Amino acid sequence: MVNHHQFWWRFFPQKELTQIYFSVALRSFAISLISIFIPLYLYLEKGLTFEQTLFFFIFYSVIFAVSMPVAAKFASRFGMKHSIMVGVPLYLLFVGLMHFSSSANVQLLLTSSVLGASQAFYWMGMHLAFFHASHRKHRGEEVGIRSGVTVLSTLLGPFLGGLLITFIGFKAVFGLTTLILSASAVVLLLNGDGHVPYHFSMKAVFDKRYWKDSLFFVSRGSHVIVHGVIWPLFIFFILKSYLYMGIVGSLMSLSSAILFWKVGRYSDHSDKRKIMRWSSIAESGTWILMALVKTVPQVFAVTVLSSLVNAVRESPTGALEYDKAKGQVAAYFVNREVFICLGRILALSIVLATNNLTHGMFFQAFANFGAFLF
Numbered sequence: 001m002v003n004h005h006q007f008w009w010r011f012f013p014q015k016e017l018t019q020i021y022f023s024v025a026l027r028s029f030a031i032s033l034i035s036i037f038i039p040l041y042l043y044l045e046k047g048l049t050f051e052q053t054l055f056f057f058i059f060y061s062v063i064f065a066v067s068m069p070v071a072a073k074f075a076s077r078f079g080m081k082h083s084i085m086v087g088v089p090l091y092l093l094f095v096g097l098m099h100f101s102s103s104a105n106v107q108l109l110l111t112s113s114v115l116g117a118s119q120a121f122y123w124m125g126m127h128l129a130f131f132h133a134s135h136r137k138h139r140g141e142e143v144g145i146r147s148g149v150t151v152l153s154t155l156l157g158p159f160l161g162g163l164l165i166t167f168i169g170f171k172a173v174f175g176l177t178t179l180i181l182s183a184s185a186v187v188l189l190l191n192g193d194g195h196v197p198y199h200f201s202m203k204a205v206f207d208k209r210y211w212k213d214s215l216f217f218v219s220r221g222s223h224v225i226v227h228g229v230i231w232p233l234f235i236f237f238i239l240k241s242y243l244y245m246g247i248v249g250s251l252m253s254l255s256s257a258i259l260f261w262k263v264g265r266y267s268d269h270s271d272k273r274k275i276m277r278w279s280s281i282a283e284s285g286t287w288i289l290m291a292l293v294k295t296v297p298q299v300f301a302v303t304v305l306s307s308l309v310n311a312v313r314e315s316p317t318g319a320l321e322y323d324k325a326k327g328q329v330a331a332y333f334v335n336r337e338v339f340i341c342l343g344r345i346l347a348l349s350i351v352l353a354t355n356n357l358t359h360g361m362f363f364q365a366f367a368n369f370g371a372f373l374f
Contacts, residue, residue, distance in 0.1 A: 016133040017142065019188055020126075023084075024146060025153035026184035030177045032157025033164075034095070036249045039229045040236055041098065041170060048108070054352045056112045057229050058345050061221075063116025065341035071124035072330040080128040081188045087122030088185040090114055092178050099174045120337070127333040131322055139322055140272060144264020144315035151260060151311075155250055162246020210335035213324070217336050219370030221343020222363065230351060230360040231290065235299050244296070248303050259308060264315030272316035273374070279313035280371035287368070291361035313371075320374065343367070 034041075043053045075083035097111040134142045164172045232245065239245055267275055286306045293299050325332045347367075351360040 016129075020130060020133060021146060021149045023184045023187040024126075025149045026180055026187065027088075028150040029153040029157050030180035030184065031091075032154035032249065033161035033173050033177050033180075035228065036158050036232050036245060037161060037165065037170075037173075037242065038098070039233050040242070040245070043233065045170065050355075051352060052108055053233075054229075054348050056108050057225060058348050058352075059109065060112040060116045060119075061225070061341040061344040061348075063113045064119050064344075065116075065338045067117045067120035068124060068334045068337045071121045072334050074121065075124050075128055076330060080125045080132075083121050083125030084129070084188055085125075085185050087118045087120075087125065088181055090118030090121065092181060094118055095174050095177055099171065123337060124330070124333060127322075127325075127336075128330065131325055131329060131333075134322065136323060138268055140263075140267035140315055140319040141261065141265040143318035143322065144261040144267075147264070147311075147314055147318065148258065148260035158249025159243075159246040162241075162243045162249075165242045165246075209327075210332055211339075213374055214335075214339045216370045216374040217339035218343035218346065219367040221340035221345075222347035222367045223343070224340065225344040225347050226287075226360050226364040230347070230357050234290075234357040234361070235293070238294065238299055239296060248299060259311035260315050263312050264319065267316035267319060272320050275316045276313055276320065276374070277371050279309060280368045283309045283313060284365040284368040287361050287365035291358040291365075317371070317374075 039053060039057075042048045042056055043050065048056065071083055071086075074086065094111060094115040097114060130142075130146065161173050164176070235248065236245060239248070263275070283306070286302065286309050290302050290306060293302055321336065347360050347363055350363050351357055
């Protein structure tokens with residue numbers, strides 16, 4: 001009976017997880033239409049200076065970190081899915097402010113604040129929802145499926161976004177993002193929000209028990225910002241085209257989608273830490289190569305290589321993070337995101353201090369070794 005149940009479980013996952021996968025797919029596609037272009041939109045279209053563009057993401061990271069305890073308290077009272085729901089209109093407000101605001105100061109402070117708050121509410125709810133819906137014995141595979149669904153749903157997003165921006169403009173992309181993002185929120189509440197009670201205290205933010213993996217989470221945060229902000233800015237000056245940028249974003253999805261699921265499934269029966277650590281060494285090498293690229297063919301080649309290596313690393317790493325969420329689960333995720341935000345700020349500060357984008361990538365090559373502290 002057990003084997004029979006496990007066999008059919010693979011074909012008919014729990015409805016809760018299915019809803020999460022579907023909602024994540026819609027949200028990822030919506031955001032992929034615009035996310036890779038946000039640093040360029042601020043720098044080229046809105047006329048922010050290089051320093052102002054970096055400060056935008058630094059301030060966003062600060063608000064993200066500060067908002068996490070607030071989002072945790074909200075989720076504990078109103079439910080995990082409602083926390084995700086709050087994140088959606090906030091992101092839509094961010095999209096609107098991106099398009100309509102004209103003042104550089106308003107752009108820098110208000111827009112980045114709204115983006116930070118939206119991410120805090122979304123990820124607080126998503127982490128809790130996924131933690132309670134996933135299974136420890138299959139978590140590598142489930143994280144892999146979630147990551148794979150995310151990647152597959154973003155396969156055409158950057159290319160389509162680059163195409164629309166090139167021939168129509170940013171307005172069309174903002175409109176389409178708004179429509180699809182709204183649909184992703186509706187999917188989650190089709191089955192209601194089964195409230196899972198848990199305790200969260202602000203004191204837990206300062207509990208040193210949750211700090212033992214802080215350096216690893218800092219390295220995770222720097223990876224996010226180097227990959228999502230510094231790398232797009234760096235390669236645009238080589239590609240000089242929104243359309244080519246979109247193709248690069250789609251290539252990243254195409255080259256890694258199946259690996260997320262396969263490696264995640266394999267990691268459930270293997271040593272997750274060993275996979276994570278060896279792939280982290282390989283990824284450090286790819287960041288060094290990425291910092292040295294100078295031509296368009298090199299950009300495309302290193303993009304594919306980086307995506308493949310990251311796909312090997314991400315599923316076992318994500319599964320280990322959820323496995324460690326014991327005791328006060330919300331406090332764990334709050335501290336995780338706070339240190340991730342510190343990693344974002346650190347990487348951006350290095351680039352800001354040196355006025356050199358490649359230094360951010362060289363720093364990430366070093367920061368990847370934080371995997372050995374997890």
